[in-house]
Amino acid sequence: MAGGCRGPHGRCRPVAPRAGRPHGAGKTSIGRRVSKALGIDFIDTDTAVQREHGPIEQIFQTHGEAAFRAWERAAVREALSRGDVVVSLGGGAVLDADTRADLAECRVVMLTVDPRVVAGRIHGTTRPLLAGEDPLVRWRRIWQERRSLYESVADITIDTSTGHLQHVVDEIATWARREPEPTEPRDPEKEQS
Numbered sequence: 001m002a003g004g005c006r007g008p009h010g011r012c013r014p015v016a017p018r019a020g021r022p023h024g025a026g027k028t029s030i031g032r033r034v035s036k037a038l039g040i041d042f043i044d045t046d047t048a049v050q051r052e053h054g055p056i057e058q059i060f061q062t063h064g065e066a067a068f069r070a071w072e073r074a075a076v077r078e079a080l081s082r083g084d085v086v087v088s089l090g091g092g093a094v095l096d097a098d099t100r101a102d103l104a105e106c107r108v109v110m111l112t113v114d115p116r117v118v119a120g121r122i123h124g125t126t127r128p129l130l131a132g133e134d135p136l137v138r139w140r141r142i143w144q145e146r147r148s149l150y151e152s153v154a155d156i157t158i159d160t161s162t163g164h165l166q167h168v169v170d171e172i173a174t175w176a177r178r179e180p181e182p183t184e185p186r187d188p189e190k191e192q193s
């Protein structure tokens with residue numbers, strides 16, 4: 001596929017991860033479909049964390065957010081070090097500076113969604129950071145806190161508020177095929193000269 005990421009191990013790795021607005025922007029559902037459209041593997045980093053450590057809400061309850069972030073970072077690092085793969089990140093993955101540095105070398109799609117639309121998508125959610133009386137108030141606050149981080153890592157931004165999910169998938173797949181893939185790992189010495 002087009003584009004590429006020099007992953008945490010310094011090797012040239014084609015990849016199309018996506019950051020996005022917090023919760024409900026469609027990172028997981030769209031990422032999975034994009035990987036199918038491109039015929040490559042898909043990794044959702046939340047799924048990877050849960051496979052090793054159990055349900056996210058239980059991780060937050062038992063071990064706290066810091067432990068989740070450390071396990072999330074390990075999952076992101078591992079996912080971005082893979083070959084052709086679409087990676088869906090959890091909405092808070094960009095809080096980690098090392099992850100942001102890794103993403104600077106990847107093609108990153110930022111998915112946005114209007115707050116009026118996301119209300120329906122996060123209704124009844126078990127996501128711990130949205131737990132409480134008004135998930136939408138929390139969602140808006142998280143968006144304001146993280147917005148600049150999302151924007152700092154994104155190569156393109158696509159809104160998922162209207163239209164069919166498959167249209168977004170097609171748009172991303174077309175973009176990914178068009179984007180040039182780096183063919184060699186970056187050579188820092190050459191870049192300095």
Ligand SMILES: Nc1ncnc2c1ncn2[C@@H]1O[C@H](COP(=O)(O)OP(=O)(O)O)[C@@H](O)[C@H]1O
Binds near residue numbers: 022
């Ligand atoms: N146009 C759309 N784009 C993205 N998601 C949509 C769309 N329409 C409905 N949805 C639904 O919204 C939800 C998005 O949740 P999810 O993919 O888990 O988001 P995230 O991983 O960003 O939290 C899914 O249930 C998805 O089916």
Ligand SMILES: O=C(O)C1=C[C@@H](OP(=O)(O)O)[C@@H](O)[C@H](O)C1
Binds near residue numbers: 093
């Ligand atoms: O925004 C966040 O901090 C989180 C987002 C979640 O993923 P989604 O963005 O896929 O819901 C999940 O990683 C965890 O609940 C924390």
Ligand SMILES: [Mg+2]
Binds near residue numbers: 027028046088089090
């Ligand atoms: Mg998700």
